[in-house]
Amino acid sequence: MPPSLRKCPWSPPASTSQWMFPPQKYNADYDLSARQGADTLAFMSLLEEKLLPVLIHTFWVDAKNYVEVTRKWYAEAMPFPLNFFLPGRMQRQYVERLQLLCGEHRPEEEEELEKELYQEARECLTLLSQRLGSQKFFFGDAPASLDAFVFSYLALLQQAKLPSGKLQAHLRGLHNLCAYCTHILSLYFPWEGAEVPPPRQTPANPETEEEPYRRRNQILSVLAGLAAMAGYALLSGIVSIHRAPPARAPRTRALGMAEEVEEE
Template identity: 75%
Template sequence: MAAPMELFCWAGGWGLPSVDPDCLAVLTYARFTGAPLKVHRVTSPWRTPQGGGDFVVSPTGGIWCVPWDPTMAFAAQKYNADYDLSATQSADALAFVSLLEEKLLPVLIHTFWVDAKNYVEHTRKWYAETIPFPLNFFLPNAMHKRQLERLQLLWGDDYMEDEEKLEKELYREARECLTLLSQRLGSQKFFFGDSPASLDALVFSRLAPLLKAKLPNGKLQQHLKSLQNLCNYCTSILSLYFPWDGGESRPPPHPAGLG
């Protein structure tokens, strides 16, 4: 068996193995493929190998910063969730990844980190209670600033010119994105049938925090909850692949194809 890679990620919460969507994508991909992954759940980014972020460390000492394409590292060890996809399915997956990153991700950042009520009553509160003293006094605010900068990069300079108008438009597009995902999934177990692919890891990592968080201002969350197949999809992945909260990945009940 291949030596495990190591993931340094934020601790779990809200019923999820990690509250960080990017780390959740890596965790989920490892569970889908049965790839060996030793998980270090931390409560401060400075406890990672290089400090200040979340990292995946390969057995040979290579380090990838999260977010990162899990297929690159895991497939190198012959754990490839997309091995059985057709050319058409692979093209569809790329299109949906672009849709998620362009239309949904910025609004998720806004929902958790910019919306004042959600940030103060939910996001900052969770991190302040989780991060050890005395870092909990200033680290959540530093993370908040970093997310604001990230959002401005994603939305461009227009965000600062007419914030209210842009928010309304982008939340509309995010709701449309969720609806498209619901339509594409239909009654299937996963997006390409009975076996999960990398797209499923990404979709789950984006939707599960939105579904499980107790947000005081849940305008996008309510739309997700109205799409029952997406809710069932998230619940099913949690129950199938994360029935425990251990530090190392265990083989999934239905391993994806190896390549």
């Protein structure tokens, strides 16, 4: 182990890539004691076990939240035609991940499992609130890796406008956690909320260079989208092509010859 890393009072496992920091004291946990380092790993494990499944359920499984919030977010951010089918594929992946975290259950057990998951998530948030207390950060006045980890879980839950927010209501009742997220947002993300980052300066007359190619790019993007949709429809079986049997030759000539024979 390099001498610079030996100065750290506690050393996370070297096999975990996220803990590999350069030796210029860039480690956010450099000044933590061994006990604080153990608390960091314990709280991270607690959040992944108790809070992550409920966040997946809130944003990807709950029907109202998925349709009105999550799917809308991703559909607006993705280009056409990916915004038609990628959100649904992502939802299936998150549902499979939730099944791996909680195990597969019968349909009649899902409601009881949901109640249990939300109860454990509320207890986890309450424990975080008690651990934070009146401090600015979990280990004093300076942020550590635990603060970044907790903020990544709580900020989205606090800021999203969810039509079905059972866990969100509990979080908003823990005022020190809400103030904690608001403090980090104002400190490190000042453009979130009222303040907006300054717009990029554009050239005085950008149309002189982009106008000849704009119409071509629009036409190509429309053609590519139509081709992708047609290919997807054919591969998925929504549309199928059947070859019609060859049309029979008209029998007018045969009928005319038969009439001539009868006349003779």
